[in-house]
Amino acid sequence: MTDQSAAPEHQVVRPPRSQWWDVWDQFKKHSGALFGMIVFVTILLGVFIGPWIYHADAQFVPTGRDFIALKDTRPIYNAIWDSGAKVNWAHPLGTDQLGRDTLARLMMGGQVSIAVGLAAMGLSLLLGTAIGVLAGYFKRLDGPLMRLTDLFLALPLLPLLLVAVLLFREPLAATFGPEGGVFVLIVTLVGITSWMQTARIVRGDVLALKEREFVLAARSIGTPNRRLVMRHILPNVLSPIMVSATLGIATAIITESALSFLGFGFPPDFPTWGRLLFDSVDRMVLYPERVIWPGLLISLTVLSVNYIGDGLRDALDPRIRGR
Amino acid sequence: MPDGAMQKPLVSVRGLKMHFPIYAGVLRRRVGEVKAVDGVSFDIREGETLGLVGESGCGKSTCGRAILRLYDLTEGSVKIDGTEIGQAGPETLRKMRPTMQMVFQDPQASLNPRMTLAAIIGEPLDEHTSLTRTEKRERVYELMDAVGLNRDFANRYPHEFSGGQRQRIGIARALALNPKFIVCDEPIAALDVSIQAQVVNLLEDLQDKLGLTYLFISHDLSMVRHIADRVAVMYLGKMVELAPRDGLYGEPRHPYTRALLSAVPEPDPRIEAEIKHIILKGDVPSPANPPKGCNFCTRCPEVMDICRRVDPEFREVAPGHYTACHLYPETSTKTAGQTAASEAAQSIQQGD
Numbered sequence: 001m002t003d004q005s006a007a008p009e010h011q012v013v014r015p016p017r018s019q020w021w022d023v024w025d026q027f028k029k030h031s032g033a034l035f036g037m038i039v040f041v042t043i044l045l046g047v048f049i050g051p052w053i054y055h056a057d058a059q060f061v062p063t064g065r066d067f068i069a070l071k072d073t074r075p076i077y078n079a080i081w082d083s084g085a086k087v088n089w090a091h092p093l094g095t096d097q098l099g100r101d102t103l104a105r106l107m108m109g110g111q112v113s114i115a116v117g118l119a120a121m122g123l124s125l126l127l128g129t130a131i132g133v134l135a136g137y138f139k140r141l142d143g144p145l146m147r148l149t150d151l152f153l154a155l156p157l158l159p160l161l162l163v164a165v166l167l168f169r170e171p172l173a174a175t176f177g178p179e180g181g182v183f184v185l186i187v188t189l190v191g192i193t194s195w196m197q198t199a200r201i202v203r204g205d206v207l208a209l210k211e212r213e214f215v216l217a218a219r220s221i222g223t224p225n226r227r228l229v230m231r232h233i234l235p236n237v238l239s240p241i242m243v244s245a246t247l248g249i250a251t252a253i254i255t256e257s258a259l260s261f262l263g264f265g266f267p268p269d270f271p272t273w274g275r276l277l278f279d280s281v282d283r284m285v286l287y288p289e290r291v292i293w294p295g296l297l298i299s300l301t302v303l304s305v306n307y308i309g310d311g312l313r314d315a316l317d318p319r320i321r322g323r
Numbered sequence: 324m325p326d327g328a329m330q331k332p333l334v335s336v337r338g339l340k341m342h343f344p345i346y347a348g349v350l351r352r353r354v355g356e357v358k359a360v361d362g363v364s365f366d367i368r369e370g371e372t373l374g375l376v377g378e379s380g381c382g383k384s385t386c387g388r389a390i391l392r393l394y395d396l397t398e399g400s401v402k403i404d405g406t407e408i409g410q411a412g413p414e415t416l417r418k419m420r421p422t423m424q425m426v427f428q429d430p431q432a433s434l435n436p437r438m439t440l441a442a443i444i445g446e447p448l449d450e451h452t453s454l455t456r457t458e459k460r461e462r463v464y465e466l467m468d469a470v471g472l473n474r475d476f477a478n479r480y481p482h483e484f485s486g487g488q489r490q491r492i493g494i495a496r497a498l499a500l501n502p503k504f505i506v507c508d509e510p511i512a513a514l515d516v517s518i519q520a521q522v523v524n525l526l527e528d529l530q531d532k533l534g535l536t537y538l539f540i541s542h543d544l545s546m547v548r549h550i551a552d553r554v555a556v557m558y559l560g561k562m563v564e565l566a567p568r569d570g571l572y573g574e575p576r577h578p579y580t581r582a583l584l585s586a587v588p589e590p591d592p593r594i595e596a597e598i599k600h601i602i603l604k605g606d607v608p609s610p611a612n613p614p615k616g617c618n619f620c621t622r623c624p625e626v627m628d629i630c631r632r633v634d635p636e637f638r639e640v641a642p643g644h645y646t647a648c649h650l651y652p653e654t655s656t657k658t659a660g661q662t663a664a665s666e667a668a669q670s671i672q673q674g675d
Contacts, residue, residue, distance in 0.1 A: 139447075
């Protein structure tokens with residue numbers, strides 16, 4: 001409520017303002033969300049613009065004498081407390097056991113991990129929302145769709161993923177190239193195996209919403225089902241969708257890591273955050289930085305997306321907005 | 324207000340039945356049905372207000388919604404402005420929607436909490452007209468003026484308004500497409516008394532200005548007496564009495580109507596102490612299993628043998644005065660039962 005009382009003498013009638021400005025105003029007020037947004041944008045910029053500034057090949061393995069000289073370099077900051085540390089200004093975050101530059105690998109891995117996370121979340125949200133709305137809104141579809149959801153919930157995920165990867169990796173790789181094929185495969189697999197929670201939550205909300213009088217009012221106006229769903233049902237189930245979306249990104253990144261760890265994800269020399277983590281686990285005590293950096297980035301991404309989702313949810317609810 | 328007996332009916336409802344199935348058991352088999360509205364027929368003339376009264380759960384609201392085809396009718400015909408919509412398909416219905424609109428009971432629940440006032444009032448315009456953005460905004464402002472809302476409120480959300488204001492928004496939305504017929508489904512039940520008067524007066528003003536026809540559903544008998552030209556009384560899914568306002572309040576025929584009217588409290592305590600209230604015993608039977616014969620026979624103070632066997636016909640007992648009761652077997656002959664009835668009516672009239 002921006003204006004409490006307009007003076008009646010010079011009443012200024014403002015034209016209807018776009019709702020998105022109100023949303024942005026409220027979003028800015030949510031400090032957590034704003035902070036999350038800054039962190040997320042920083043990570044995005046670092047990961048996608050970074051390689052343009054920091055030229056290093058993430059997959060280059062030095063050979064011969066270079067290999068001995070370059071492998072297992074420590075991060076540059078180690079020199080502060082350990083004067084004998086093997087550091088090199090050319091590799092600010094050090095190198096791995098094969099002499100590949102860690103910073104470059106983090107950037108390249110981030111691109112893949114974030115892309116997988118966002119795409120898989122988008123797919124699972126789309127599926128979950130569509131199935132939830134259909135099941136909740138159309139009584140006839142409720143039974144079949146919810147049994148389908150139960151079926152998917154009952155499937156053991158990891159074995160299923162492994163079988164699917166074995167079956168589909170080759171044909172997809174032929175179409176989209178080795179990395180592209182795996183990307184499509186992983187996004188699809190993670191997407192179609194994680195929509196169930198969203199679908200259930202959305203269905204429950206839609207069931208309650210469609211009995212509300214404003215839906216009846218819209219029907220009495222003659223709004224067809226499609227627009228009724230888009231205009232009245234979906235905006236009101238936005239909160240639970242937003243929550244599962246933010247959690248979904250985390251799940252997707254972690255599932256991708258697990259797959260890569262088991263050797264069923266991207267090729268071994270192709271870095272993703274999950275893969276970097278798992279590659280370094282066995283020498284974690286000697287080289288903690290190799291676990292800390294990817295782990296930190298995964299956590300920061302997930303956390304910042306969570307906060308953004310939180311802020312968005314509040315900003316999109318007119319009852320909370322303006323408080 | 325003129326009786327308008329000469330005017331043609333705008334809405335005519337014939338044998339309207341609205342049954343909701345009951346599913347039970349492991350196999351979710353259909354075991355019966357709730358007869359929410361069970362064979363109702365009436366006309367509403369152009370420009371008049373028909374009050375529809377009855378106790379909670381008697382099927383008033385279902386009847387109102389069924390007339391607007393918000394439900395799929397079990398049986399019966401509804402003709403609005405010459406078009407039969409009883410079994411009409413979605414396209415015909417959509418074309419008819421601008422003619423018939425509805426004002427809802429709970430103004431909080433009937434407005435989408437995520438839409439601004441301008442969007443809510445503008446929704447019917449989006450659906451049925453192709454106005455430009457500016458034209459639409461003008462029309463929304465016009466409607467807001469018509470129902471007495473400040474134009475500056477256009478960007479606000481429903482939760483920022485009081486109950487009376489929200490009901491005005493609901494009315495503005497119903498008016499957006501220049502309807503002829505509006506079903507007011509207990510529009511004042513959720514409001515406090517001072518606001519009720521405002522909203523009812525607004526409805527009356529709009530009727531005078533725009534020539535609207537109302538079906539005014541309410542359980543508030545005094546408010547119906549104030550606004551309605553004719554009044555219909557429902558009990559357990561059936562219409563028991565339909566009469567011009569003065570006829571119904573002055574000389575109620577059906578025992579249920581009499582009981583209903585005698586339940587209206589009297590502000591003067593001296594008179595109140597003298598009135599003999601007709602107190603009905605027992606509960607309303609379940610609409611899933613209505614009694615054989617007359618629906619009211621389980622609670623009727625003047626129940627006769629025939630009532631338990633034969634369902635009374637809904638017929639005219641005086642000009643324009645219809646009732647469904649065995650106490651009035653023929654239109655003109657005055658039976659012992661009717662004498663008793665008019666005596667009882669007399670005692671209520673003293674209370675008026």
